[in-house]
Structures are given as structure tokens and as C-alpha cells.
Amino acid sequence: MLLQDTQLIETLAHFNRERIPERVVHANAVGAWGEFEVTHDISHLTCASFLNGIGTKSKTLARISQTGIERGGPSNLRDVRGWSLKVYTEEGNQDFVFNSTPVFFIRDPIKFPSLNRSHKRHPATNCADHTMFWDFHSHNPETLHGLMHVLSDRGTPKSVRHVNAYSQHTYKLVAASGDVTYVKFHFKTDQGVQTVSAAEAARLCGADPDGHTRDLYEAIEAGDFPSWTLYIQAMTPAQAETYRWNIFDLTKVWPHADFPLLPVGKLTLNRNPANYFATIEQAAFSPSTNVPGIAASADPVLQARMFAYPDAARYRLGVNYQQLPANRPVSRVYAPYQRDGMGTIGDNYGGDPNYVRSALREVRFLPKAEGVVVGGGKHEEWVRGKVEDYSSEVTDEDYVQCTAFWRDVLGRQEGQQEVFVGNVAAHLRAADERVWEGVFDMFSKVDVELGRALREMVTKGE
Numbered sequence: 175m176l177l178q179d180t181q182l183i184e185t186l187a188h189f190n191r192e193r194i195p196e197r198v199v200h201a202n203a204v205g206a207w208g209e210f211e212v213t214h215d216i217s218h219l220t221c222a223s224f225l226n227g228i229g230t231k232s233k234t235l236a237r238i239s240q241t242g243i244e245r246g247g248p249s250n251l252r253d254v255r256g257w258s259l260k261v262y263t264e265e266g267n268q269d270f271v272f273n274s275t276p277v278f279f280i281r282d283p284i285k286f287p288s289l290n291r292s293h294k295r296h297p298a299t300n301c302a303d304h305t306m307f308w309d310f311h312s313h314n315p316e317t318l319h320g321l322m323h324v325l326s327d328r329g330t331p332k333s334v335r336h337v338n339a340y341s342q343h344t345y346k347l348v349a350a351s352g353d354v355t356y357v358k359f360h361f362k363t364d365q366g367v368q369t370v371s372a373a374e375a376a377r378l379c380g381a382d383p384d385g386h387t388r389d390l391y392e393a394i395e396a397g398d399f400p401s402w403t404l405y406i407q408a409m410t411p412a413q414a415e416t417y418r419w420n421i422f423d424l425t426k427v428w429p430h431a432d433f434p435l436l437p438v439g440k441l442t443l444n445r446n447p448a449n450y451f452a453t454i455e456q457a458a459f460s461p462s463t464n465v466p467g468i469a470a471s472a473d474p475v476l477q478a479r480m481f482a483y484p485d486a487a488r489y490r491l492g493v494n495y496q497q498l499p500a501n502r503p504v505s506r507v508y509a510p511y512q513r514d515g516m517g518t519i520g521d522n523y524g525g526d527p528n529y530v531r532s533a534l535r536e537v538r539f540l541p542k543a544e545g546v547v548v549g550g551g552k553h554e555e556w557v558r559g560k561v562e563d564y565s566s567e568v569t570d571e572d573y574v575q576c577t578a579f580w581r582d583v584l585g586r587q588e589g590q591q592e593v594f595v596g597n598v599a600a601h602l603r604a605a606d607e608r609v610w611e612g613v614f615d616m617f618s619k620v621d622v623e624l625g626r627a628l629r630e631m632v633t634k635g636e
């Protein structure tokens with residue numbers, strides 16, 4: 175064997191470099207191409223062209239993931255499902271990077287690495303560790319509302335076709351006038367929310383670890399296209415000023431009785447990617463990727479995410495990740511001031527001026543609406559506020575929606591309160607006894623009876 179066998183050397187060398195860093199969270203996923211169609215007019219709320227005109231259709235790419243487990247892990251593990259959608263519009267890409275629970279665990283973004291580490295592997299044993307899971311959650315009880323959703327049977331969906339997706343954050347819709355409406359987005363599955371029991375999920379993790387991946391692929395191949403209906407909840411800035419809940423706190427829902435769901439459109443997934451790595455692994459989604467007419471709110475977690483995702487994409491896929499086929503906008507983007515770098519694809523703007531304000535080639539920028547600042551919207555950036563250290567202290571008010579979930583959601587579904595206590599107890603029993611008391615206390619604040627039932631089940635080992 176000689177080094178001159180170039181084909182051999184190239185083949186082995188390339189094989190050694192096949193892996194790219196997997197996502198630090200949401201590594202395990204399925205995905206598909208699809209189409210979004212506007213069914214209801216909201217042009218008075220947003221100038222986003224893909225949302226204007228009933229019947230307007232846009233191409234999409236969806237990626238539905240599990241948060242904690244590494245790439246290739248069993249698809250039935252209890253977890254929050256991530257739900258990302260890229261809409262390729264004539265004004266550039268619109269990314270929705272949502273989750274399957276209506277609320278998130280934290281509201282101070284610096285806690286995000288801690289949250290995820292407590293769900294992942296212990297630094298010494300390299301095993302999932304229930305003690306650190308409960309140690310984290312019982313000492314950061316703002317996480318409880320999100321946790322209750324995951325520990326109900328919603329944490330073990332039947333398939334990814336049977337999950338809803340929620341923005342959790344408040345976003346802004348911006349009208350052509352610059353007027354702002356605060357919204358929460360909801361994609362509701364048209365297949366209906368369906369779940370499996372904890373016991374069935376555990377069985378499937380062994381019997382069919384790729385179950386959800388195959389389910390979506392085979393449904394699409396068979397022409398049984400899954401779909402979701404997009405709704406918004408809409409609130410004016412004036413309503414936000416006096417609303418009971420801080421709309422920038424994503425541990426809270428807006429009850430539908432206060433802000434009903436308004437239908438907007440329908441998403442259908444109708445084509446499997448020809449190649450998983452090229453399309454789904456190399457896709458990069460970010461809450462900062464917004465078209466004119468959709469903008470981020472002041473939610474500090476959303477603001478932090480707008481840094482985190484492009485940063486992760488540059489690390490994972492390289493500085494030119496926006497040029498990869500899955501991420502490339504379909505509309506013409508002319509940005510000759512962003513060029514070169516590792517993995518440059520295409521003609522790299524040829525000899526066009528690479529500095530601003532050249533007389534050799536005139537560049538016209540989009541006209542700026544009167545009073546509209548970067549990020550869109552007239553309203554919020556004009557409000558004077560006080561800059562102060564952010565606090566995520568927990569008060570009794572934080573338990574109110576947890577209690578409502580326990581009594582009004584689980585309590586109205588036959589047997590679901592018992593299922594919930596059983597799910598929590600089974601998980602907690604595997605944790606060190608030193609963390610039990612804190613967990614009983616936390617659940618007692620939701621409902622005294624819940625705390626008592628949990629204590630009894632865990633301590634008696636029933």
C-alpha cells in the first residue's frame with residue numbers, strides 16, 4: 175500500500191472529518207419540507223408579505239427535536255420537543271424557533287446552561303442524574319410551570335405529528351404604519367395532541383428507538399401529510415401596560431379567556447429531505463431571523479437567544495452557514511459587505527465594491543418608515559424605563575398558573591392528576607433523598623393535596 179493511492183487517502187481522511195459538532199441542545203431531530211398558506215387576513219397587524227393575502231403560499235423547512243438527548247437517542251424519552259420552522263419568503267427568511275410547551279422554565283437567560291446541564295449528564299458519572307435535576311428545579315421554582323407540562327403525559331407524545339408548538343415569548347407584529355401589536359404564536363397540530371403513558375414510552379425507547387423519525391418519514395412518503403394551524407393571541411401595548419402578567423416573562427401564559435386564539439394559516443409538511451445531513455443537520459434556525467413585520471419583544475430571554483443561535487451556527491457550521499442550501503434565502507439578498515471566510519460558496523460578489531457608499535455601484539437600502547427603529551415598531555423603543563439588575567425572584571404569584579394547570583387542565587382530564595403524581599414520583603425516587611423535601615415543598619405550594627400525595631407515594635415507595 176502506497177501513499178500515492180490518493181483515493182484511499184482522501185476516503186479515509188474525509189471519513190475522519192465526517193462529524194460536525196452536534197447542537198449543544200436539541201441535537202436529536204426529524205425534519206421535512208412543507209408549505210405555509212395564509213387562511214385569515216392579519217394585514218392590519220403586520221406588513222410581513224408572507225402573511226398578507228389569503229391564499230399566499232410559502233415554502234418551509236421544519237425541524238422537530240428533543241431537547242436533552244444526544245443525536246441518535248431514543249425518540250420516546252420524556253422531554254420538551256423543539257419545533258423550528260423556516261419560511262422562505264420574498265423578503266428573506268422567517269424563522270420560528272418554538273417549543274412543545276406553552277411556557278419555558280426560566281426567565282433569566284444566564285440560567286440556561288444550568289437548566290440544561292441539570293437535565294443532561296453528571297460530570298463524574300456521565301449518566302443522566304435525577305438528583306441534580308431536582309436539586310436544580312427545587313431551587314429555581316420559576317421552572318415549575320414548564321416542568322409540570324413535561325411531567326404530564328404531554329412529555330411523552332405519540333409522535334412528532336401529535337405535538338403543538340408555542341412561541342412562549344411575546345413577539346411584536348409591526349404594521350405598515352409602524353404600529354405594534356404584541357403576540358404569542360401557537361401552531362396547533364391538526365392530528366390532535368396524542369400521548370403515550372410513561373410505561374409505553376419506556377418500552378418504545380427499547381423496542382423502537384427511531385420510532386418518531388420513521389413515523390414522520392413514512393407518513394409523508396405515504397401521502398398522509400401532517401399539518402398544523404397557526405394562531406396568534408394579540409394584545410395592544412396599552413393592554414400590556416396594565417395586564418396582570420408581565421408579558422416579557424415566558425414562564426406565564428396569556429389565558430385564552432383574556433386573549434382568544436385568532437387563526438392565521440396552515441402549515442403542511444409534504445416532502446422528505448433527500449438527504450438528512452445536508453438539509454436537517456445543516457439547517458440553522460434563529461429567533462433573530464425575522465422579516466419586516468415581525469420583531470422581537472423586550473423579553474430578556476428572547477434578546478439573549480438572538481445572540482446565542484447565530485453564534486452556535488457559526489461554531490457548528492462555519493461563518494458562511496447562511497449560504498448553505500437549507501439556510502439560503504430564496505429572495506435576492508445583496509450584502510457585499512459580508513463576504514469571504516471559510517467555506518465561501520458561489521461567486522462571492524465577484525468584483526463588486528466591498529465597502530459602503532461606492533459611486534461605482536449604487537446600492538439602495540429599504541426606505542425607513544417614519545419613527546420606526548431597528549427591530550421594527552414605533553411603540554416600545556420610545557418608552558422610557560429604568561435600567562436595573564434583572565431579578566428572577568419567585569413569589570406566590572408564580573404558583574398561580576401552576577395551580578390552574580393542576581386543577582383546570584389536569585383536573586379536568588380523567589385520571590391525569592394521578593398519572594402526573596405517578597410520573598413525578600417515579601422520577602424523584604431515583605434521586606438522592608436529600609433533595610426530596612425541597613420538591614415536596616415546591617409541589618405543596620401548587621396544591622397542598624398534590625404535595626401530600628407525592629410525599630406519600632415517594633416515601634412509601636408505592
Ligand code: HEM
Pocket residue numbers: 196197198199200203237238239255256257258271272273278282283284286340341342343457458459475478479482483486487490
Ligand atoms: C436563554 C435561553 C436559550 C438559549 C441561550 C438557547 C440556546 C440554544 C442553542 C445554542 C441552540 C442550538 C442552536 C444550534 O446549534 O443551531 C438551541 C436550539 C434550540 N432551541 Fe434554544 N435556547 C434558549 C431558549 C429556548 C426557548 C425559550 C425555546 C422555545 C421557545 C428554544 C427552542 C429551541 C429549539 C427548537 C432549538 C433547535 C433549533 C433547531 O432545530 O436547529 N430555546 N437553543
